[in-house]
Amino acid sequence: MKNNRMKPFMVFCLKLVVTLVPAYFVYRNIVLAPDWNVGDLYELFTVKSVLPFVLALLCLGLSNFTACLQWKLLLERQNVHLSYGRLLKLYYVGLFFNNFMPGNVGGDAKKVYDIRMQGGQDTVGAGLTATFFDRLFGLFFITLFALAVGFLFFMHDAEQRAFMWPSVWICLGFCALFASLFSRRLGRLLCKIMAKVFPEKVNARMLRMFERFQHFRSVKLWASISSLSAVTQALRILVHFFCGIAVGVDLSISWYFYYIPLVAIISALPISIGGFGPRELLAQSLFAKAGVPNLESVVIQLLAYFVSLILSLFGAFVFLLGGSAKNADPAEKAD
Numbered sequence: 001m002k003n004n005r006m007k008p009f010m011v012f013c014l015k016l017v018v019t020l021v022p023a024y025f026v027y028r029n030i031v032l033a034p035d036w037n038v039g040d041l042y043e044l045f046t047v048k049s050v051l052p053f054v055l056a057l058l059c060l061g062l063s064n065f066t067a068c069l070q071w072k073l074l075l076e077r078q079n080v081h082l083s084y085g086r087l088l089k090l091y092y093v094g095l096f097f098n099n100f101m102p103g104n105v106g107g108d109a110k111k112v113y114d115i116r117m118q119g120g121q122d123t124v125g126a127g128l129t130a131t132f133f134d135r136l137f138g139l140f141f142i143t144l145f146a147l148a149v150g151f152l153f154f155m156h157d158a159e160q161r162a163f164m165w166p167s168v169w170i171c172l173g174f175c176a177l178f179a180s181l182f183s184r185r186l187g188r189l190l191c192k193i194m195a196k197v198f199p200e201k202v203n204a205r206m207l208r209m210f211e212r213f214q215h216f217r218s219v220k221l222w223a224s225i226s227s228l229s230a231v232t233q234a235l236r237i238l239v240h241f242f243c244g245i246a247v248g249v250d251l252s253i254s255w256y257f258y259y260i261p262l263v264a265i266i267s268a269l270p271i272s273i274g275g276f277g278p279r280e281l282l283a284q285s286l287f288a289k290a291g292v293p294n295l296e297s298v299v300i301q302l303l304a305y306f307v308s309l310i311l312s313l314f315g316a317f318v319f320l321l322g323g324s325a326k327n328a329d330p331a332e333k334a335d
Contacts, residue, residue: 015273022277026284029294044299049246056242056307063235064091064311067138070228071111074130077215080115080123089318090114096315099274099308108135129212133181139268140174141229143167145237146261153254160289166262181213237261243303249296251287259286263301 068091072084090111098107108131115127146167154160180186187210195203216222241256263283267275280298287297 015271019272019274019277022272022281026277026280026294026298029284030298041295041299044247044296046248052242052246053303053307056239056246056304057310059235059238059242060307060311063232063239064088064095066228066232066235067091067134070137070225070232071130071134073221073224073228074134074216075115075126077218077221078126078130078212080126080130082115082118086118089315090118092312092315093319094315095308095312096319099305099312108132125208125212129209129215132209133213133216135268136174136177137225137229138233139265140171140178141226142233142237142261142264143171143174145233145257146259147171149254149257154258160258163258163262163286163289170265181210182217184214187213236264239307240300240304243300243307244292244296246303247296247299249292249300251290251292255287255290259283259290262286 065088068088069084071091072082072087075082075087093114094107094111096107097110111131112124112127115131116124147164150161150164150167154164180190191203191207191210194206198206237256237260238253240260241253244251244256263279263286266282267279269275269278272278280301283301284294284297287300288294292300
């Protein structure tokens with residue numbers, strides 16, 4: 001019993017270390033800059049910062065609408081039918097939890113729970129599958145942006161070309177994962193391997209999830225979610241672009257489409273508290289290659305997070321009112 005209590009504490013301590021150590025180097029890189037003083041931070045913001053900040057808010061707000069529509073399509077393929085308005089509330093509650101849980105995945109767990117509360121016990125697997133795939137596909141598509149921009153603008157630069165390799169390997173990893181999830185032959189082979197490693201109960205759950213993924217074997221669905229993901233991820237990269245303009249960074253948008261996907265992948269990993277630390281250190285290191293000062297590169301990330309925090313307050317409002325836990329109308333439940 002004592003070991004069960006110690007394990008979460010040890011995991012938290014490890015994540016705290018992973019958060020604080022990179023954060024220390026981020027701080028150190030800033031304060032060791034020549035002629036650094038705290039007034040530099042205040043000088044980043046002027047009256048001209050307001051419009052870009054508002055545009056960043058609009059971009060992220062629009063991206064949430066398209067992302068929720070993608071989530072809805074994935075749920076409907078599994079016969080979970082909830083109104084778009086109801087799902088949008090659940091989506092914003094998930095965003096609120098994502099901002100306060102380690103690794104930006106706490107909101108995903110909350111969305112799965114809310115789908116179960118809204119649609120009934122039979123929707124647990126559908127909610128988990130749709131939410132899991134929605135997150136994976138978003139990260140996959142943003143990686144495609146990095147590769148496309150890399151091939152178009154950075155192939156001629158040997159130093160920048162090196163940064164394409166992480167995106168290449170991440171993309172190949174996603175392709176292998178999708179192949180195992182959607183190919184019946186590879187899926188059965190994977191299930192046989194898991195049966196030798198995991199307990200029977202866990203293997204049975206994984207097998208049921210694999211069967212649910214077969215609902216997504218549709219050209220029409222893939223065309224729809226690809227279009228939605230393109231819009232969603234482009235808008236979310238634009239959030240960082242406008243945050244950069246807000247702090248006076250004059251940088252081509254292609255750099256953001258090249259670097260932000262790597263930052264997003266690191267932020268999504270459940271290795272730190274809220275993604276802090278590794279995200280800022282990586283952004284600082286990458287954007288330095290484009291000539292962006294250490295302070296500005298970090299402030300861009302923090303400002304983008306602040307934009308997300310502001311919009312997620314609607315989810316906090318819905319959650320406090322209990323709107324995310326009410327049962328859906330019978331006509332809206334899973335078929």
